[in-house]
Amino acid sequence: KIIVIDFGGQYNQLVARRVRECSVYCEIYSYKTDLEQIKAMNPMGIILTGGPDSCYEEGAASCSKELFELGIPVLGLCYGAQLMMHVLGGHVCKAPVREYGKIEVTVDKTSKLYGDVSEKTICWMSHNDYIEKAAPGFRIVAHTADCPVAAAECAEKKLYAIQYHPEVLHTQEGTKMLHNFLYEVCGCSGTWKMDAFVENSIRAIREKVGNGKVLCALSGGVDSSVAAVMLAKAVGDQLTCVFVDHGLLRKNEGDEVEEVFGPNGPYDLNFIRVNAQQRFYDKLAGVEEPEKKRKIIGEEFIRVFEEEAKKIGAVDFLVQGTIYPDVVESGLGGESAVIKSHHNVGGLPDYVDFKEIIEPLRDLFKDEVRKAGLELGIPEKLVYRQPFPGPGLGIRIIGEVTPEKVKMVQEADAIYREEIAKAGLDRSIGQYFAALTNMRSVGVMGDERTYDYAIALRAVNTIDFMTAEAAELPWEVIGRVSNRIVNEVQHVNRVLYDCTGKPPATIEFE
Numbered sequence: 001k002i003i004v005i006d007f008g009g010q011y012n013q014l015v016a017r018r019v020r021e022c023s024v025y026c027e028i029y030s031y032k033t034d035l036e037q038i039k040a041m042n043p044m045g046i047i048l049t050g051g052p053d054s055c056y057e058e059g060a061a062s063c064s065k066e067l068f069e070l071g072i073p074v075l076g077l078c079y080g081a082q083l084m085m086h087v088l089g090g091h092v093c094k095a096p097v098r099e100y101g102k103i104e105v106t107v108d109k110t111s112k113l114y115g116d117v118s119e120k121t122i123c124w125m126s127h128n129d130y131i132e133k134a135a136p137g138f139r140i141v142a143h144t145a146d147c148p149v150a151a152a153e154c155a156e157k158k159l160y161a162i163q164y165h166p167e168v169l170h171t172q173e174g175t176k177m178l179h180n181f182l183y184e185v186c187g188c189s190g191t192w193k194m195d196a197f198v199e200n201s202i203r204a205i206r207e208k209v210g211n212g213k214v215l216c217a218l219s220g221g222v223d224s225s226v227a228a229v230m231l232a233k234a235v236g237d238q239l240t241c242v243f244v245d246h247g248l249l250r251k252n253e254g255d256e257v258e259e260v261f262g263p264n265g266p267y268d269l270n271f272i273r274v275n276a277q278q279r280f281y282d283k284l285a286g287v288e289e290p291e292k293k294r295k296i297i298g299e300e301f302i303r304v305f306e307e308e309a310k311k312i313g314a315v316d317f318l319v320q321g322t323i324y325p326d327v328v329e330s331g332l333g334g335e336s337a338v339i340k341s342h343h344n345v346g347g348l349p350d351y352v353d354f355k356e357i358i359e360p361l362r363d364l365f366k367d368e369v370r371k372a373g374l375e376l377g378i379p380e381k382l383v384y385r386q387p388f389p390g391p392g393l394g395i396r397i398i399g400e401v402t403p404e405k406v407k408m409v410q411e412a413d414a415i416y417r418e419e420i421a422k423a424g425l426d427r428s429i430g431q432y433f434a435a436l437t438n439m440r441s442v443g444v445m446g447d448e449r450t451y452d453y454a455i456a457l458r459a460v461n462t463i464d465f466m467t468a469e470a471a472e473l474p475w476e477v478i479g480r481v482s483n484r485i486v487n488e489v490q491h492v493n494r495v496l497y498d499c500t501g502k503p504p505a506t507i508e509f510e
């Protein structure tokens with residue numbers, strides 16, 4: 001595998017994704033990870049990511065010189081490149097000209113990185129510092145008009161430093177460059193394939209579980225469904241799936257989940273539906289703060305599971321559908337700041353009444369989870385279901401959650417989804433939903449003044465849910481949806497369309 005060492009840059013997950021797209025498995029670790037630990041993993045190569053620091057300043061994120069002496073190929077990107085040069089005796093300082101955006105780079109095609117790359121190629125730059133002088137033993141293999149060292153290499157030691165960002169799609173031949181590093185320099189053979197992952201996971205789960213009893217937290221979303229089916233295939237009826245209806249699901253969703261996973265569905269598992277709506281509403285009463293809401297919902301979930309587990313008797317394992325972006329965004333993997341505490345990770349209380357947690361999808365990105373789902377034979381309809389967050393409508397109602405507000409957002413969302421499907425757009429939009437803003441405003445209905453809520457419509461296109469753009473829905477569709485919502489949903493007199501991308505907004509509202 002490849003190790004990606006995270007220095008806190010914004011594209012770090014992207015680096016990992018690109019590596020996996022080259023059919024090479026990789027994992028992200030913080031720069032604080034012990035060198036011995038990295039050595040023990042015996043990686044085929046190491047990639048140092050970008051980051052916000054200046055490597056020559058006191059307290060900057062750093063790495064030891066020994067990292068470059070292990071004989072393992074290292075590729076430094078942006079900050080990673082500067083750090084490599086700095087540590088090995090080159091000179092990094094504030095650039096006289098700050099480069100940002102698409103810049104033409106001239107490359108030396110004799111470098112292993114650039115064999116099949118055009119001599120002049122557009123790359124994505126984003127840096128304040130620059131490498132003024134490469135470290136001794138390095139040769140410069142790319143430059144731009146303002147940047148004398150856009151890339152440098154010490155081929156003999158397999159060390160490569162790239163100032164720009166090959167992982168960003170704006171770097172037109174970036175994937176080729178990463179591919180070249182992985183295959184030509186590290187000697188990877190591209191064996192990271194989904195069928196093998198699924199097979200290995202099932203085998204590993206079987207070994208780990210033995211005759212143990214397994215309890216699975218099923219939400220009906222893509223992640224937990226894929227996790228549940230994987231577990232069902234691995235351990236059959238040792239698995240009990242508990243589906244908690246927390247009253248924050250989309251309209252009719254509880255029944256739909258029961259249809260698929262319940263006794264009449266295609267899978268051989270024990271299925272229990274817990275109707276815990278009121279418990280959640282009680283706990284959420286009066287709570288407005290998003291992180292608090294997330295924590296409450298996450299914690300209540302675990303409590304409900306504990307209770308179910310006690311009824312079932314001794315349970316050894318708890319399954320969760322955590323996926324890799326959840327892990328990284330919660331600040332547990334890598335260096336990225338905590339943006340939201342994700343339901344499956346950050347909301348976990350300290351005390352959990354199970355022997356161990358199994359998270360079979362912990363290493364996968366969303367699109368990889370879908371591939372795994374198809375590999376497992378899960379119907380496409382379910383696999384391509386749009387993602388739904390663990391805390392559900394709880395984070396699509398800004399501020400306090402009440403049963404009345406849940407109903408409003410459910411109805412509005414159902415109308416939205418129905419119209420999107422009718423317009424044939426349901427498979428082409430990454431994620432779309434209605435949210436209830438906590439805003440009320442003045443309107444007029446008939447001859448009456450109203451003072452009611454505004455519904456926000458969100459639709460985004462995204463590849464990996466780490467970044468997203470607002471989708472351009474046909475005006476006609478938006479018009480129809482908003483007409484129906486104000487007519488059919490009580491206490492809504494206004495519909496707004498969210499045009500913000502991620503960043504700076506997130507996909508969900510809280």
Ligand code: XMP
Nearest residue numbers: 342343344387388389390391465506507508
């Ligand atoms: P954000 O709002 O962070 O959402 O841009 C990114 C993606 O993650 C989903 N999401 C969650 N999924 N538990 C989940 O399982 C959560 O707590 C959670 N919060 C957000 C969101 O729907 C989007 O697809």
